[in-house]
Amino acid sequence: MTDYVSRSTTDIAALPHTVWSALVNPELAGNYMFGSTVASDFQPGSPITFRGEYEGRSFEDHGEILEADEPRLLRYTHYSPLSGQPDVPDSYHTLTFTLEESARGTRVTLTQDNNPTQEAADHSTANWERVLEALRVTAERLGG
Incomplete structure (x- = not known):
């Protein structure tokens, strides 16, 4: 592992429970995760997959839910074959x-x-700034 960390932040005009709902609802996740299809039950130890197309290339990324503390924290691993790195x-x-x-x-x-x-x-x-902007739009449409 390396020490280089990316960090993005945004403010959303919606309550944390509403943002959480947008974040973990697979039907809404495509709105902010580059149009991908997301599959997970968002429980610690469960798999998470992302399928779609990014910059003209098909992908199927995957990982594992590490922590889900509604509505404060969601942490999961993520691997993308598009990285060119071994799994x-x-x-x-x-x-x-x-x-x-x-x-x-x-x-x-x-x-x-x-x-x-x-x-x-x-x-x-x-990339994550674009994701958070789309999450903001999605959550604010849900209201609350």
Whole structure:
């Protein structure tokens, strides 16, 4: 593992429970996860898969739910064959979504560890900023 961590934050005008619902509802996840189909029951130890197309290439990413503390914390591992790395533990990232109640509603911070370089972490940050913006739109449409 490396020490390069990407970090993205956004404020969402919705309560943490609403944001959590948007985050863990597989039917809504495609709205913010690059149009992918997400499958998981979001229970610790359960698998999570992402299937779709990104930048013209099909993918099937996978990982495992590590922690799900509604409505505060969701943490899971993530591996993508598009990375070009072998499917071994050192090739996995850990994604951590932290939800904190704020004056506007909810502040969501997303971190991704195990980026091989600062450039890779910066690229991930840009991707996750797009994801959080789409999560914001999705959660705010749900209201509450």
